[in-house]
Structure formats: C-alpha cells, structure tokens
Amino acid sequence: MIVFSTLLFQGLVAALWLAGLRFTIRPMAPLTWMLLLLVVIVLPPICVFLSFVGILPVPETWALLRISLWQDAAYSLGWFFAIPFGVLLLGTTGIFVAQELLPTLLSSDRLARKLREVDARLDESLARINVLAEGKGVGKRIAHLKIYRLNSQQPLAALHGLMRPVVLVSDGLLRRLKNDAELDAVVAHEAAHLIAGGNRTFVLVWIFRSVQAFNPLTLVAWRSLILARELAADQLAVEITGQPLDLASALLQRYGSNGDKSDFSFIARTRREITRRAQVSTTRLRVGELLGQGHRALPVPVSLLLAVLLLGGILLWVR
Amino acid sequence: MGQIVFRRLRAGLAALLWTMALVGGLYALDRSLWGERPIAGWQLVSSLDDAAKHVGPIHAPALLPQRFAWPPKQIWVNAETQGWWLEVAARDGVPVLLISGQLASPPAMKAMTGCLRGDCPPEWRSRSRLGQNGKRVFVLVRGTELELERILRGLGH
Numbered sequence: 001m002i003v004f005s006t007l008l009f010q011g012l013v014a015a016l017w018l019a020g021l022r023f024t025i026r027p028m029a030p031l032t033w034m035l036l037l038l039v040v041i042v043l044p045p046i047c048v049f050l051s052f053v054g055i056l057p058v059p060e061t062w063a064l065l066r067i068s069l070w071q072d073a074a075y076s077l078g079w080f081f082a083i084p085f086g087v088l089l090l091g092t093t094g095i096f097v098a099q100e101l102l103p104t105l106l107s108s109d110r111l112a113r114k115l116r117e118v119d120a121r122l123d124e125s126l127a128r129i130n131v132l133a134e135g136k137g138v139g140k141r142i143a144h145l146k147i148y149r150l151n152s153q154q155p156l157a158a159l160h161g162l163m164r165p166v167v168l169v170s171d172g173l174l175r176r177l178k179n180d181a182e183l184d185a186v187v188a189h190e191a192a193h194l195i196a197g198g199n200r201t202f203v204l205v206w207i208f209r210s211v212q213a214f215n216p217l218t219l220v221a222w223r224s225l226i227l228a229r230e231l232a233a234d235q236l237a238v239e240i241t242g243q244p245l246d247l248a249s250a251l252l253q254r255y256g257s258n259g260d261k262s263d264f265s266f267i268a269r270t271r272r273e274i275t276r277r278a279q280v281s282t283t284r285l286r287v288g289e290l291l292g293q294g295h296r297a298l299p300v301p302v303s304l305l306l307a308v309l310l311l312g313g314i315l316l317w318v319r
Numbered sequence: 320m321g322q323i324v325f326r327r328l329r330a331g332l333a334a335l336l337w338t339m340a341l342v343g344g345l346y347a348l349d350r351s352l353w354g355e356r357p358i359a360g361w362q363l364v365s366s367l368d369d370a371a372k373h374v375g376p377i378h379a380p381a382l383l384p385q386r387f388a389w390p391p392k393q394i395w396v397n398a399e400t401q402g403w404w405l406e407v408a409a410r411d412g413v414p415v416l417l418i419s420g421q422l423a424s425p426p427a428m429k430a431m432t433g434c435l436r437g438d439c440p441p442e443w444r445s446r447s448r449l450g451q452n453g454k455r456v457f458v459l460v461r462g463t464e465l466e467l468e469r470i471l472r473g474l475g476h
Contacts, residue, residue: 013341013345016341017337017338017341020337020340020341021334021337024333024334024336024337025330025333025334063349064342064345064346064349065345065348065349066349066353068360069349069352069353070349070353073352073353303327303331306331306334306335307334310334310335310338311338313338314338314341314342314345317342318345
C-alpha cells in the first residue's frame with residue numbers, strides 16, 4: 001500500500017514540478033518539453049525502487065512529504081474520501097486498459113501484416129533527407145533507415161519497428177500529397193522520430209507509464225508526451241528541411257478527410273469519430289506551431305541531466 | 320554561441336530556483352499540517368544519533384568481537400512504542416547480532432521474534448538483562464555463549 005501511495009505522491013510532485021518549470025522557462029522547445037515529460041514519467045518508479053530496496057535511504061524524519069501521515073489523514077476521512085478517490089483511480093486504470101493496453105494487445109502489429117514495397121519516389125525522398133540531415137549533424141542516426149510503401153488506402157506514415165525501424169508511407173497518403181516537398185517533410189518528420197529516441201525509447205517509457213497506470217497525473221503526462229513527441233519531431237523535421245509550411249500542408253492533406261466510411265457498426269463509428277476529433281485537434285495545434293515558427297522567440301534549452309538531478313533529488317525525499 | 324550558453328545558464332538557474340521554491344513549499348505544507356508528529360510504525364534510521372531522537376538513548380555494546388562490523392547495518396525504531404532494533408553484520412555482510420529494546424519487532428525481523436523467548440534458529444542464542452533505566456534489553460547472537468555473555472555485559476546504560 002505504501003508503495004502505491006508513494007508512487008501517487010511522487011507522480012503528483014513530479015507533475016507540480018514540471019508545471020512550474022514550464023511556467024518559469026518560456027518559450028520551451030518541444031524537444032525539451034518531451035524530454036522533461038519523459039523524465040517525469042520514468043523517475044518516480046525508479047526513485048520508489050531505490051527508496052524501498054534501501055539503495056539511497058533517506059531518513060523519514062527529514063522527508064519532504066511524510067506519506068504515512070498524509071495517508072492516515074486520508075483514511076480518517078473515511079468513505080467521503082475513499083469512494084471518489086477509488087473511482088478516480090479505477091477510472092484511470094480503466095482508461096489505460098481500454099485505450100492503451102487492449103488496443104496494443106489486440107492489434108498486435110497491424111502495420112507489419114500489410115503488404116509493403118520498395119518505391120523509387122520514397123527512396124529518393126529519404127536520400128534527400130539524409131543529405132540535409134548530414135548537413136545538420138544528425139545524419140548518422142538515420143543513415144541506415146529504410147523506407148517502404150505500404151499497401152493501404154488510409155493516409156498513413158509511421159516510423160515502424162523497434163530493433164530495425166523503417167519508415168512506412170501508405171499509398172493513400174502518397175496520393176494526397178501535392179508534391180515532393182510535402183513528401184520530404186513527411187519523411188523528415190518520421191526520420192526525426194528516430195533522431196529523438198525512436199520507438200524503443202517510447203516503448204521503454206510506456207513500460208514505466210504502465211507501472212503507474214492508476215495515477216491520473218501519469219495519464220495526463222503520457223498524453224502530453226504523445227503530443228510533445230509529435231511536436232518535437234515536427235521541430236526536428238523543420239530544422240532538417242527548413243520548410244515548415246510544407247510540413248503544415250502535408251499534415252492538412254493527411255488528416256483532411258474522414259477516411260474509410262465502410263464500417264457502419266455503432267462502436268466502430270463512435271471510436272472513429274473520437275479518433276478523428278482528437279486528430280483534428282492535434283493537427284490544428286501542430287499546424288499552428290509550424291506556422292508560427294518564423295516569428296517566435298527562440299526556445300530555451302534545459303539540460304536533461306540537470307532536470308534528472310533536480311527532480312530525482314526531490315522525489316527521493318518524498319516518502 | 321555566447322547567447323546559447325547564457326540562455327542555458329538562465330534556464331538552469333530558473334529551474335534550480337523553482338525546484339528550491341517547490342521543496343520549501345512542500346516542506347512547509349507538510350510540517351504546518353502535521354507538525355513534528357512521530358511517524359507511525361517501524362522505520363529505518365541512518366545512525367544511532369538519529370535513533371536517539373526518536374526513542375532516547377540506545378544500548379550500544381561497548382565491545383564487539385573482531386568479526387563483527389560496526390556501526391549497525393540496520394537501525395529500526397518505533398517512536399510510538401519507543402521500540403528499537405539494531406542489526407549488526409559480520410564483515411562479510413551476514414547478520415550475526417541483534418539487539419532489541421522490546422519484544423515487538425519490525426516486519427523485517429519477524430523471523431527472529433521467537434528467539435527473544437528462547438526459540439532460536441540453529442547457531443543463534445539469546446539472552447536478556449535489565450538496563451540501568453529499568454528496561455529490558457535483548458541480545459541475539461550467531462556465535463558462542465562466551466561472545467553472548469561478553470556483549471551482554473558490555474551493553475551501555
């Protein structure tokens with residue numbers, strides 16, 4: 001029980017720290033924001049582990065927040081506290097199971113099953129991006145990246161795979177993109193995901209996130225991380241290509257329609273509509289960021305090591 | 320280049336200041352709500368001085384055999400019941416001596432509770448004596464009768 005409470009409290013303190021940091025340091029680069037969110041999700045379980053195995057023991061008398069006392073106070077409120085709080089935690093866990101765990105298990109790599117082919121136009125685009133990335137000093141990280149055309153009418157583009165990631169671009173998206181500049185922007189965006197850590201890092205962070213599936217603040221941090229990851233890839237892609245408008249235009253082409261409407265079951269339609277609305281909202285934000293790139297103050301970089309030390313330093317004293 | 324370094328320093332300083340403010344705020348909130356109340360149940364502390372703050376002076380042995388490593392590997396205190404347990408390990412890290420101020424034990428020591436009443440695991444032996452403050456002290460040793468006798472006799476207070 002105390003492990004559970006400690007995780008909750010540390011998640012709360014980490015979220016508070018991050019919110020304050022975002023307010024204090026402005027404007028914050030999407031890549032920095034992504035890395036800070038990553039730290040906020042990963043550090044609490046590590047600090048709890050270190051505390052409970054006694055690797056970094058902190059005497060309880062010096063603790064910043066004495067969790068056992070907060071827990072006692074919560075217990076003393078009885079059902080008035082227990083019922084809403086229990087509903088909140090169960091609901092959060094339910095969201096994790098329904099929206100993340102089950103879809104991951106059930107879909108079990110849909111993209112891998114679709115037919116993929118080598119495409120000369122895609123290869124040329126990736127070659128152009130490689131040259132540009134080389135000029136920016138990030139070429140090595142994507143030098144061995146491969147790209148394939150995916151046999152799907154849906155407008156898809158993704159960095160796929162953990163060990164040997166490849167970029168997949170669907171027929172549907174290729175048909176929608178207006179020119180090679182837009183295609184380059186899309187390819188640069190997917191390659192940027194690899195530069196920013198790739199799917200392996202993301203899956204690792206998701207494992208830490210799933211340990212805290214009950215924590216509403218971790219849910220918020222995870223959702224923010226998904227968006228921040230896209231914004232960071234947009235930022236890196238623009239740094240590589242130097243063409244924010246092409247990426248903005250490609251994004252609008254990609255999410256410009258409702259896609260396939262052949263499935264008429266109520267659940268499928270509802271789910272598709274929810275996804276579409278989320279995509280519209282995300283796309284609006286991303287396009288807004290891209291259009292504002294030219295006349296915005298330069299983002300402030302924050303050292304990742306400093307962030308880890310500061311937050312880790314606090315969390316170890318929350319026990 | 321200089322501007323980037325300056326902005327990085329400024330951001331680092333802002334992060335540091337905000338972190339310090341948060342630490343101060345959380346500490347003040349916790350202490351203003353709960354004061355310096357003793358923490359319920361058993362807790363590990365880092366030193367005998369720290370333990371004394373919770374449960375008063377602790378009976379530390381004046382003399383220990385060479386093979387024992389001092390200070391104690393673990394110090395458990397219970398501020399509510401004024402209980403304390405010391406676990407001393409041999410130089411190879413294996414626990415060889417337990418000293419307790421009461422029969423109740425922290426969860427980590429549950430397996431040795433029977434030994435306080437004479438039902439000890441193989442190689443272990445136990446004995447108790449009344450301290451000068453009138454409280455009983457229990458000594459559990461993985462060693463010889465002579466070692467047990469000497470440690471018991473050398474306990475302070």
